[in-house]
Amino acid sequence: MSDTIAQSNRPKIKPIIAGEKLRGAEKMARIPVKLEKTVTPLRKPDWIRIRLPNGNKIQELKAQLRDNKLHTVCEEAAQPQVHTKSGLMLGIGETLDQVKDVLRDLKAHDCDMITLGQYLQPGLNHLPIERYLHPDEFEQLRIFGEQLGFKHVASGPMVRSSYHADEQTLEAEKSA
Numbered sequence: 001m002s003d004t005i006a007q008s009n010r011p012k013i014k015p016i017i018a019g020e021k022l023r024g025a026e027k028m029a030r031i032p033v034k035l036e037k038t039v040t041p042l043r044k045p046d047w048i049r050i051r052l053p054n055g056n057k058i059q060e061l062k063a064q065l066r067d068n069k070l071h072t073v074c075e076e077a078a079q080p081q082v083h084t085k086s087g088l089m090l091g092i093g094e095t096l097d098q099v100k101d102v103l104r105d106l107k108a109h110d111c112d113m114i115t116l117g118q119y120l121q122p123g124l125n126h127l128p129i130e131r132y133l134h135p136d137e138f139e140q141l142r143i144f145g146e147q148l149g150f151k152h153v154a155s156g157p158m159v160r161s162s163y164h165a166d167e168q169t170l171e172a173e174k175s176a
Contacts, residue, residue, distance in 0.1 A: 035126065035127060035128075037124050037125055038125075038128045041124065042128075042131070042132065047135055048120075083113060084110060084112050086106050086114055087114065087115035087116070087160075087161040088114070088116050090116060090119060091131055092119050092128075096141070099141060100141075103144065103148055104148065112150065112151045112152070113153070113154075114150050114153050114154070115161050116138060116141050116145070116153070116156075116159060117156065117158065117159035117161075132157070135156060135157060138157060138159075141153075141155045142154075142155035142156075
């Protein structure tokens with residue numbers, strides 16, 4: 001009887017139909033890890049706030065890229081000289097010692113380049129931010145990564161996995 005009660009308390013999960021998109025509660029009900037909705041997100045510090053350009057600037061940049069016939073990511077990946085790269089998003093409860101341990105492991109497995117950035121919670125139903133790392137902490141991790149021998153370390157609050165990928169690759173090739 002207790003099994004019947006437990007089943008009746010579970011949310012109703014609609015069967016998956018190929019090609020049909022799940023939305024909202026239906027989508028969340030299928031995720032095995034349940035997160036509590038963030039009631040009060042952390043306030044972003046000044047160093048992480050960015051103002052995006054207004055107007056047609058983005059469209060102008062896209063046109064400029066097309067005019068210069070720049071390579072796509074897929075074309076770049078097809079090059080024979082492949083460098084390995086990994087990235088970490090920080091601020092979800094890890095310690096700096098844990099981050100350093102991961103960097104050591106990555107280097108021991110021949111990772112060439114690393115990006116370290118601040119995790120930013122995309123919405124209130126996503127994993128919450130435990131804390132915002134100060135830019136000085138990112139600088140310490142950059143120096144540590146370079147001391148380990150990474151060919152390139154991009155470390156800062158707004159760094160993402162593709163952060164200046166072209167520059168990172170050129171720098172890695174120079175040190176190869």
